[in-house]
Amino acid sequence: MGYNRQYASQIWHTVQKVPVGKVANYGLIADLSGLPGRARLVGTIMQYAPSEMNLPWYRILKSNGQLAFSKGSPMALKQTEFLAGEGVIVTNNRVNLNQFLWQPDLGELLNMQY
DNA sequence: ACAGTGACAAGTC
DNA sequence: AGACTTGCCACTG
Numbered sequence: 055m056g057y058n059r060q061y062a063s064q065i066w067h068t069v070q071k072v073p074v075g076k077v078a079n080y081g082l083i084a085d086l087s088g089l090p091g092r093a094r095l096v097g098t099i100m101q102y103a104p105s106e107m108n109l110p111w112y113r114i115l116k117s118n119g120q121l122a123f124s125k126g127s128p129m130a131l132k133q134t135e136f137l138a139g140e141g142v143i144v145t146n147n148r149v150n151l152n153q154f155l156w157q158p159d160l161g162e163l164l165n166m167q168y
Numbered sequence: 169a170c171a172g173t174g175a176c177a178a179g180t181c
Numbered sequence: 182a183g184a185c186t187t188g189c190c191a192c193t194g
Contacts, residue, residue: 058191080176091189097175098191114175122175129175 057102064088065099071166072113075140076156077149079117086158086166097122112136119151 064087071086072078080093089095096114103109112133116122123130125147134144142154 056192061191081178084176091177092191093176094174094189095176095191100175111175116175117177 057099061087061089061095062099062102065096066103066107066109068166069096069100069109069111069114071158071162072110072156075142075154077113077115077119077137077142077151077154078156079115079119079151080122081117082156083114086163093117113142113156115149115151119149119155121147121149 068083068087080096083096084090084092100111121130121133130147137144142149
């Protein structure tokens with residue numbers, strides 16, 4: 055259909071790995087999915103994730119900690135709620151990465167499969 | 169075939 | 182801190 059299944063399974067699987075209460079950026083997800091330099095693809099593909107999959111899309115942010123959606127937009131508000139629900143503070147459409155960025159250790163990375 | 173678009177990122181000024 | 186440029190490439194018309 056409208057998107058590449060191979061990319062989708064890799065990306066969705068990686069996004070599922072981001073732990074509750076932490077966030078990651080698009081570039082990191084791309085790297086860990088075996089798609090270095092393909093940050094844009096992550097956002098593109100995540101739109102197609104079926105809702106019943108409960109993909110934690112809201113844990114993925116831009117490289118500077120900003121939400122991908124513009125401030126005040128319905129999606130940004132929803133994302134802010136989801137994050138607040140698990141303890142991640144969003145102020146002025148941005149998250150403090152020093153505090154909430156997911157920093158996987160080598161063990162986690164070596165166990166990652168897709 | 170070709171040009172525009174986009175849930176991005178990093179570098180330069 | 183912004184604004185602008187370049188790199189990325191799947192998808193769409």
